[in-house]
Amino acid sequence: MMELDGNALAGDLAEVFTVEMTSARFTCAGCRHADEVATLRVYTPVPGAVARCPNCGDVVLTLVRTPTRVLLTLTGTARLDFPV
Amino acid sequence: MVRTALPGRLTWQAATVTAVRAETPSARTLVLDIPDWPGHLPGQHLDLRLTAEDGYSAQRSYSIASDWPGSGPVEITVQRLADGEVSSYLTDVVQVGDRIELRGPIGGWFVWRSAQPAPVLLVAGGSGVVPLMSMIRDRGRVRGRQPFRLIYSVRTPEDACYADELKRRVRDDPGLDVHFVHTRKGPDPKRIDVATVNTYGWPPDFAPDVFVCGPTGFVETVADILVALGHDPKKIRTERFGGK
Ligand SMILES: Cc1cc2nc3c(=O)[nH]c(=O)nc-3n(C[C@H](O)[C@H](O)[C@H](O)COP(=O)(O)OP(=O)(O)OC[C@H]3O[C@@H](n4cnc5c(N)ncnc54)[C@H](O)[C@@H]3O)c2cc1C
Ligand SMILES: [Zn+2]
Numbered sequence: 004m005m006e007l008d009g010n011a012l013a014g015d016l017a018e019v020f021t022v023e024m025t026s027a028r029f030t031c032a033g034c035r036h037a038d039e040v041a042t043l044r045v046y047t048p049v050p051g052a053v054a055r056c057p058n059c060g061d062v063v064l065t066l067v068r069t070p071t072r073v074l075l076t077l078t079g080t081a082r083l084d085f086p087v
Numbered sequence: 088m089v090r091t092a093l094p095g096r097l098t099w100q101a102a103t104v105t106a107v108r109a110e111t112p113s114a115r116t117l118v119l120d121i122p123d124w125p126g127h128l129p130g131q132h133l134d135l136r137l138t139a140e141d142g143y144s145a146q147r148s149y150s151i152a153s154d155w156p157g158s159g160p161v162e163i164t165v166q167r168l169a170d171g172e173v174s175s176y177l178t179d180v181v182q183v184g185d186r187i188e189l190r191g192p193i194g195g196w197f198v199w200r201s202a203q204p205a206p207v208l209l210v211a212g213g214s215g216v217v218p219l220m221s222m223i224r225d226r227g228r229v230r231g232r233q234p235f236r237l238i239y240s241v242r243t244p245e246d247a248c249y250a251d252e253l254k255r256r257v258r259d260d261p262g263l264d265v266h267f268v269h270t271r272k273g274p275d276p277k278r279i280d281v282a283t284v285n286t287y288g289w290p291p292d293f294a295p296d297v298f299v300c301g302p303t304g305f306v307e308t309v310a311d312i313l314v315a316l317g318h319d320p321k322k323i324r325t326e327r328f329g330g331k
Contacts, residue, residue: 005329006303011148013194014134017097023195041196041324 009043012052015066016040019073027085033061035081097190099136104185105160110248113167114214115178116152118160119187126155129221130198130298130326133163133191137173147173150218150300150326151192154225164248166214168330197298197326201229205296205322208288209237210279210309212301213246215328219298220249223263227256237265238287240279240305243272279305284312291317299323302330 009025016024025041036058043054043063051067051074063079077083106118131151138144153162167178181187199207199222207226209219216239226235241247244267253265266287268279289295297318299309306325313323 006327007329008325008327010132010194010197010326011329013132014097014148014190017190017193019096021096025194025196039196041194041326 004046004049007045007047007052009039009041009045009054011045011047012040012043012054012066015052015068015073019075022085022087024085027083029063029080030082030084031056031059031061031063032079032081034059037082037084040083097193099188099190101186102161102189104181104183104187106183107181110164111246113178113246114164114248116162116164117177117181117187118162119189121161121189124161125192126157127151127161127192128195128198128200129154129225130218131192131194131221132218133161133189133193135163135173135177136188136190137176138188145173148193150221152217152220152224154221154228156228164214164217164220197300197324199225199296199298201225201231203296204233206234206289206293207236208295208297209235210284210288210297210299210301211237211239212279212305212309213241213328214248215299215301215305215326216248218300218326222298223253223256226263227260232262234262235264236288237263238268238279238283239265240268240270240301242270244269279309279312281312281315284309285316288313288316291319294319294322297323298326300326301328303327304331 013025027040028037030037042057046053054064056063061079065076067074102119102121104117105120108116132148134148136146149163152164165174165177168174211219257263257265269276299306306327
């Protein structure tokens with residue numbers, strides 16, 4: 004398992020969203036810490052990426068890729084706020 | 088297989104390797120001709136995908152080393168890891184004329200925009216210098232007036248990428264300073280520490296834009312040092328390349 008950060012999710016998220024997501028701000032559902040998606044602690048590959056809050060360590064989002072699908076789980080995200 | 092583009096979304100495309108250049112004994116630059124490249128900002132990366140005959144595929148990210156004068160090739164610099172699946176292929180096997188599947192440009196947070204007026208502190212560990220070099224090249228091209236300082240940690244003097252170009256730029260440009268930290272060999276081998284960042288970085292009251300990039304452990308150490316020295320965490324942008 005390797006530790007990266009939210010910058011490493013940018014490509015996969017750009018396949019899903021049409022706005023640049025590393026500059027978007029997440030709010031952690033657990034501790035309410037808010038910061039740019041780039042600052043998430045990302046663990047990969049497990050089989051996808053698990054992104055944890057840099058403040059409390061809770062899982063903020065997970066992203067799993069199969070050859071034909073992207074499964075994005077946002078249970079730990081109270082809010083995503085992006086520049087348009 | 089390269090898919091047809093959906094509007095507004097990033098998709099994979101084929102690029103051709105037009106040149107390769109050795110940077111150090113273990114790192115090389117691939118010059119890529121990418122037909123529909125929209126341009127990029129310094130600090131962005133691309134994702135590269137290798138697919139074997141049997142369908143097995145591996146995907147990795149590589150920072151863009153070149154700046155973007157409006158057209159031209161895109162360069163990446165890859166550091167070979169001894170047991171690295173993709174990096175050893177890119178440094179040892181890929182040849183001029185080969186086609187590579189990639190998508191980009193990617194990322195918008197770890198970027199430097201030449202309109203940002205603040206002085207800039209760049210701190211690189213190993214291949215973490217790649218996106219920072221794009222920033223240095225872009226500043227040089229647009230004749231940016233923001234003073235830049237680069238602290239570049241490598242194992243030995245021979246492991247420094249872009250060494251000649253950095254030397255030339257420092258000679259010709261009073262707004263650019265480079266300080267090397269050698270961790271294994273050299274005149275004074277040591278790891279980056281508080282004194283290094285304090286002496287060769289900008290003081291926190293200059294409110295510099297700070298970009299730190301390299302192996303995960305290196306980035307964490309440097310970010311902790313910067314915060315301890317009083318830098319505003321909001322001004323520190325980091326990118327972790329993985330590894331220790
Ligand atoms: C946003 C981003 C930008 C990147 N830009 C560059 C770049 O410009 N140039 C570049 O050379 N690399 C860059 N990397 C790292 C690159 O994506 C790969 O991780 C690296 O090339 C290793 O891949 P591999 O398949 O050769 O190694 P793997 O087969 O994946 O791993 C082999 C071994 O090396 C370890 N390892 C993996 N990555 C690193 C690392 N970075 N440092 C030390 N040990 C590591 C692994 O834990 C494992 O033990 C970037 C990573 C990210 C997330
Ligand atoms: Zn949290």
